[in-house]
Amino acid sequence: MSIASDLLRGNTDTIILASLANHDSYGYLINKEIMAKTDSQMELKDATLYSAFRRLEKEGLVSTYWGDEEVGARRRYYSITDKGREQYEQNKADWQKAKAMIDSLLV
Amino acid sequence: MSIASDLLRGNTDTIILASLANHDSYGYLINKEIMAKTDSQMELKDATLYSAFRRLEKEGLVSTYWGDEEVGARRRYYSITDKGREQYEQNKADWQKAKAMIDSLLV
């Protein structure tokens, strides 16, 4: 990974919610999609991802269910809740604001 | 403060270096300037600021000296080093990159 994780911090949950806003997904796939979209420059580490899921679940922003794969490894799917969508919009707004503010300080 | 500190994290050092890139300064003033520039929406907490100074000093990115105030509270001034300027440019580049990447993920 070439992006310092401290620059990512605070956006992890939002990035996961963004992914789930399109369609239900599961950990492994979310990570693959992020890597694909960023040309492997950004990656959510396993442990980071799963601890984020626990957090999001606890806050009621996502719900979860096991996939019914009949072959291959089992998958735990995540689904964004209404509350999750609201939070996602809020997070995006916060990010826009933070971005503008940081930019204004780095002349 | 209205900006989540996790969105700020990773930029704290860069913001301080940005301030010092213009002119030598001291903790209290740096904070005041940040608040002025961001309409008090962003603030570096005392403890955050001073722990950042220790870090920057340790890494040789800033040097420090006591002001010669004859009245008022003493001031510890900080000066950015050449290495600090290099790091600052690097940090800004990293930020531009991270920003673009996060934006691309939040559709």
Place this chain on the structure above:
DNA sequence: ATAGATACCTCGCCTGTCAAGGTATATTTT
């Protein structure tokens, strides 16, 4: 006198990241 602004500092908690370890199944290579 008291309050508030200026100016510095430390200690210890909290939270998010992640290295390191683990489990299990399916496919591909040797």
Place this chain on the structure above:
DNA sequence: AAAATATACCTTGACAGGCGAGGTATCTAT
């Protein structure tokens, strides 16, 4: 047939940065 790789999940414990809470000292305004 065995080994390697990919898929897919998980936990534990260490670490680092932010910051609440506490402290010190000086000057100014009420």
